[in-house]
Every structure is written in structure tokens, then in C-alpha cells.
Amino acid sequence: MNIHNPYDGGGLWLKGCIHAHTTKSDGRLTPAELMNRYSQHDYDFLAITDHDKMTTAKHPSLLMVPSVEITLPEQRHLLSIGSAVQPNMEEETQDCLARIEQSGGLAVAAHPNQDLPHPGFRWPVEALTSLRGLHGLEIYNHLASLFFPRGLAVDVWDKLLSSGVYPCWGFAVDDTHGMSDSDSGPIRDDIFGGWIVVGCPERTLAALLTSIRRGSFYASTGVTILEVNLSATTLTVSSADAEYVRFIGHAGRVLAEKTGMQGSYTIQGSEHYVRVECYREDGTTAWTQPLLVSQGA
Numbered sequence: 001m002n003i004h005n006p007y008d009g010g011g012l013w014l015k016g017c018i019h020a021h022t023t024k025s026d027g028r029l030t031p032a033e034l035m036n037r038y039s040q041h042d043y044d045f046l047a048i049t050d051h052d053k054m055t056t057a058k059h060p061s062l063l064m065v066p067s068v069e070i071t072l073p074e075q076r077h078l079l080s081i082g083s084a085v086q087p088n089m090e091e092e093t094q095d096c097l098a099r100i101e102q103s104g105g106l107a108v109a110a111h112p113n114q115d116l117p118h119p120g121f122r123w124p125v126e127a128l129t130s131l132r133g134l135h136g137l138e139i140y141n142h143l144a145s146l147f148f149p150r151g152l153a154v155d156v157w158d159k160l161l162s163s164g165v166y167p168c169w170g171f172a173v174d175d176t177h178g179m180s181d182s183d184s185g186p187i188r189d190d191i192f193g194g195w196i197v198v199g200c201p202e203r204t205l206a207a208l209l210t211s212i213r214r215g216s217f218y219a220s221t222g223v224t225i226l227e228v229n230l231s232a233t234t235l236t237v238s239s240a241d242a243e244y245v246r247f248i249g250h251a252g253r254v255l256a257e258k259t260g261m262q263g264s265y266t267i268q269g270s271e272h273y274v275r276v277e278c279y280r281e282d283g284t285t286a287w288t289q290p291l292l293v294s295q296g297a
């Protein structure tokens, strides 16, 4: 049995947001205001992803990741993270992905389940499986969760993984526009609701991007993972604050579920992939990346 474990070069855990808007597109905060808010909230890195406008910014305490949210011809949105790719709205999706790859960037499908306010925002599973050079998808988009209840796309993730798309990393993001929802009870801001935490050997932009590319990170809406450890065929995930730990395999099947902050599962070999969700009864969750499991020597 072979197990591909993306968590083998850790060191630091760096927290960041890879999807946020400013007044350079349809956000309400200026780039300086946005960077200061994330910095004051103890984030380590930030990607400003204004619509079809590349941003390369600097900040004294945040690692700033050059990024853009590209509008594709079908109206779908694609994040280009980590390289200065200029968007070209006439370009076909596959050509755009190739250009991001050539420039050393990472391509992430944005809000794949969101079909409001525009049905074209949604990414059909067939479209995602047919593309080459996609590094992952947003499994949680905070803005879409607040305003359109279609922010979660873990179902799409399991479909891609089950049809053999790998690597295929899951990201949680804010997609902040500086807006709030006060329709149902307390005001909820579209910021600090979804993030990733990257296991990274050093605090540099190059190391950060290499670690994200390898899948050495987890996505979260509130739960903190302390360690992902593979010892022979036993996978152990420890958290600081989860109430349950659930191991998921092919087609989203639950392989095992444990109560408490930590759980272990011994991989059998037929799972195709194993990923872990650490969650709390209030709904907050942390998702590890999938470990690829294959039979053979």
C-alpha cells in the first residue's frame, strides 16, 4: 500500500486568507484598511483578490501574496494565487490555467456551489474534473455562506477526489467585501470566517507557496488543528478544541468517528483517499487535506 501524506515538512503554522476584496473592485475597505484588519487579527499572510485586478502589495507584518480573482468567459471565478498573472477575460479556462501554472502561481476554483446572484458562478463537477492545472477549490466561502447559503462545497470536493482528481486541495476563505449580515439575529461580518493554516518550514513567501502547493495545510472555520501525523498506516489528528473527529474516504463515506479533540484511524488500503474533519457542535470545522491511498508495492 502507498500513502501520500502532504503533511511531512511542517515547522511553523501560518494562518492566512487567500480571498478578499478592497475598494479596487467591489469591496468596502481600502487595501491599507484590509491589511491592517487581518494583521491586527493575528493573520500571517493575505492575498488580496480584487476582481480582474492583480494586486502586489506590501505590509510590515503580513506576508502579502500577489493575487487576483479572474472572471472566466463562462462567468465562473478563478483565484490566481502567488504570481503576477494579468487577467485576460477573453481567455479560455484551460489556457488561463496553463498561464497561471507557467508563472508559478496556484489556481483555485472560487465558490463552486454558488449560483446566486448569477447562475454562471457555479462550477459544474464535470467542468472541474475535465480541467488540468487546478490546485484546488474553495470548500468553504464565508461570504457565500452568509448571503447565499451555498458557501459549502465539501460535496464537490469528495466528487472530484472520488473521480481521481489529485492533488485537489480544499480551501476555506472569507471572500470579504467589508459587508455584514444582520437579518437573522446578531450581526455577522464577512471577515474572519474562513481561513487556511499552512505547515511551513519558514516565514517566507516562497516557502508558503511551496507548502500550499504540496497540500501542507488545513482549512478552518474555527477549529484549530495541532498535528496531523502518519505513523506506518495509522493516521492521527490532534486538535486544540474539536468535539468530534471524523475520517472520510471515497465518495464521502465516513470511515470512523471519534468523540474528543483527537482521533486515530488505521488505513486499510482500499479507501482511495482519507481526509479528516474536526468539528464542534456549533458547526465550526477544520478540514485536513486528503491523503492519497493506493494499492501496490
Ligand SMILES: [Zn+2]
Residues within 6 Å of the ligand: 069, 077, 110, 111
Ligand atoms: Zn467570486
Ligand SMILES: [Zn+2]
Residues within 6 Å of the ligand: 019, 020, 021, 049, 069, 175
Ligand atoms: Zn471574491
